[in-house]
Amino acid sequence: MPSLVAVEAVPGPAFVEALRRxxxxxxxxxxxxxxxxxxxxxxxxxxxxxxxGVEEGDALVVCTSGTTGTPKAAVLTHAALAAHxxxxxxxxxxxxxADRWLACxxxxxxxxxxxxxxxxxxxxxxxxxxxxxxxxxxxxVPTQLDRTDLSRFRAVxxxxxxxxxxxxxxxxxxxxxxxxxxxxxxxxVPLDGVAVRADEDGQLLVAGPxxxxxxxxxxxxxxxxxxxxxxxxxxxAPDGRVEVLGRLDDAIVTGGEKVxxxxxxxxxxxxxxxxxxxxxxxxxxxxxxxVTATVVPADAAAPPALADLRAFxxxxxxxxxxxxxxxxxAALGKADRERRPHx
Numbered sequence: 001m002p003s004l005v006a007v008e009a010v011p012g013p014a015f016v017e018a019l020r021r022x023x024x025x026x027x028x029x030x031x032x033x034x035x036x037x038x039x040x041x042x043x044x045x046x047x048x049x050x051x052x053g054v055e056e057g058d059a060l061v062v063c064t065s066g067t068t069g070t071p072k073a074a075v076l077t078h079a080a081l082a083a084h085x086x087x088x089x090x091x092x093x094x095x096x097x098a099d100r101w102l103a104c105x106x107x108x109x110x111x112x113x114x115x116x117x118x119x120x121x122x123x124x125x126x127x128x129x130x131x132x133x134x135x136x137x138x139x140x141v142p143t144q145l146d147r148t149d150l151s152r153f154r155a156v157x158x159x160x161x162x163x164x165x166x167x168x169x170x171x172x173x174x175x176x177x178x179x180x181x182x183x184x185x186x187x188x189v190p191l192d193g194v195a196v197r198a199d200e201d202g203q204l205l206v207a208g209p210x211x212x213x214x215x216x217x218x219x220x221x222x223x224x225x226x227x228x229x230x231x232x233x234x235x236x237a238p239d240g241r242v243e244v245l246g247r248l249d250d251a252i253v254t255g256g257e258k259v260x261x262x263x264x265x266x267x268x269x270x271x272x273x274x275x276x277x278x279x280x281x282x283x284x285x286x287x288x289x290x291v292t293a294t295v296v297p298a299d300a301a302a303p304p305a306l307a308d309l310r311a312f313x314x315x316x317x318x319x320x321x322x323x324x325x326x327x328x329x330a331a332l333g334k335a336d337r338e339r340r341p342h343x
Contacts, residue, residue, distance in 0.1 A: 002027050003027055003051055004053075005029050006050035009034060012128050015116075016126070019120075026056070028058040029060055029061070032048075035318060039316060047063060055213070058076075059076055061073050061074065062178050073215060074178045074215060075212055075214050080181050080213070081117050083209035084181040085122050087191035088114075091186050099125070101116075101124055101138070102129075103127070103139075104144070105256070114181070114183075117182075136154040141256030145158060145163065146286065150168050154170060159173070159183050179228060180228070188241040189242070194208040202233045203232065204230045204233070204242070207226050211228055231249060252291055255288065255320060261278065261279040263317065267313050270312075272298065273297060277293055277295045277296070290324040291323045291325070294329055296328075296332060304326075306325070309326065
């Protein structure tokens, strides 16, 4: 009987071999982020439930934080992954005989894992070596775009957060979700076979062969049994071009990672030097947004330092959730409570 196999998502050929072995045996794979601290790792494994059964054809179970910060485990089938790989490769005119993917994003997310999946499903070469001169294709987040010589790549997929800087023509901005097996809109144009529309509230809905089968704990919400609500706001022009305006929720997107205030605020409030705290995102030229903590000190004469709060939070949260900026106030105001503006 097929079951779910948890695999440590350490970048490298060993991960690819573990993925192949599990798939060859008919199992699905749940990639586990090696960067997670122990409490977060335990919560992630509890949501994934490795060892439990899966359905025939299931390939991946990947956690997405969802709009509330509570992990959801999206079940993606081989058929969905194959459809995505074919459509994305066709859009990029990938030649398996000449191209090579460079995987340099975390493999616990579809941004990085999708590179591996596309390479496997299209028999395209794959490398994890950033210095590999044969690499022609890569997926990056905007922070990495600023630090990478992009001229060596034929195509660069850029996703993970808003990017306002001018980029070379080979950079293709993408939009998608874990639930869609990765990016499904390339440079504003949906991949072949993918449909996108906006509902009356301005929320983007998607349909097509790349969608998840279900969540690990139950079916995914659908409109009319076909359209998946994305939680993103946007619009679709008459010619089909998609404009994504941002999340409908209050997620902070920093360096391609999502952070929710509800994750960080209780940790900061547990610090002995903090009486109250609010977290928001502020624009950052490097990270897209930076996590900003506004705190009321327990002792006004001895407020906590940013380094102390980061060290305290690092024992309980992933590194991307740690505040990069600190404001000390006598009391939290309405704007602090509402966490706006954060985009």
